[in-house]
Amino acid sequence: MQYAFVATFAVILAVLMIIFTISDESLTGALLPELIGFSLDGLLFIGVLSLIQRKRDHDSKHELKQSLEIHTTLLIEAIKTGNPFHWSKHAMHASQMAPLKEYANTLYQGLENGSVTLGSLQIKAFIExxxxxxxxxxxxxxxAAQISSKHLAAWSSVVSTIRFSKNSYISAKEKHDAGEPLQWPEQSDLAFTIKEFLTAAYYISNEESRT
Structure with a gap:
């Protein structure tokens, strides 16, 4: 709509400029104030319209980012709580990243230097x-693609790491169904995957990890 108005305004202005150029001096003198006024009003309207559209685009992208963010924080909450029923929680009830940033940073650094030990329930909650x-x-x-190409790349990383975690869960279940003792993956099996996931989650939420 904005671009259609700009095109229409440009055509009308061009027509007026042609009329202004070929008209005699008396008509030109009469048209000049009208032409200037029309041009200024049109430019002002286009400027206001552009600001409104920019605000709408910003708000729309902010909402899209939040819809991605709560799905990443749902998984961070799974590790933090170790709740065996966390898998049933809907993403709409998940926290934003800001309240979880401190824990996410501690988790990342702990996995990096080995100072954090995840319990079996935490691992189960995450992969489940x-x-x-x-x-x-x-x-x-x-x-993610509607936000930016960088967000699409970050989301691809999220999906890739979660695919690995999902497969770890399925593998453990299949072995158990085949008669083997139920055993979830070790922390060492998932540490790199969780760190990669957190890095992508930080970008999605526009938060930076503390190193």
């Missing part, structure tokens, strides 16, 4: 939630 929401994460690719 990953299995539960994986298809939803894949379905959010178009949302």
């Amino acid at each position: 939630t990953a299995d539960e929401i994986y298809e939803t994460l894949v379905g959010l690719f178009p949302v």
Whole structure:
């Protein structure tokens, strides 16, 4: 709509300029104030319209970012709480990144230097939630693409790491169904994956990790 108005305004202005050029001096003198006034009003309207559209685009992208962010924080919450029923929690009830940033930073650094030990329930909650929401994460690719190419790349990293976590959960379940003792992956198996996930999650939420 904005671009259609700009094009229409440009055509009208061009027509007026042609009339102004070929008209005699008396008509030119009469048209000049009108032409100036029309041009100024049109430029002012285009400027206001551009500001409104920019604000709408910004708000729309902010909402899209939040829809991605809550799906990443749902997984961070899974590790933090170790709740065995966390997989059933809907993403709409997940926290934003800001309240979880301190824990996420501690988790990342702890996995990096080995100062954090994840319990079996924390690992179970994470990979089980990953299995539960994986298809939803894949379905959010178009949302990430609407924000920017960098957000799409970051979301691809999120989906890749969660796919690995989902497969770890499925593998453990299949072995158990085959008669083997139920055993979740070790922290060492998932440490790199979780760190990669956190790095992408930081970017999605525009938060920076503290190093």
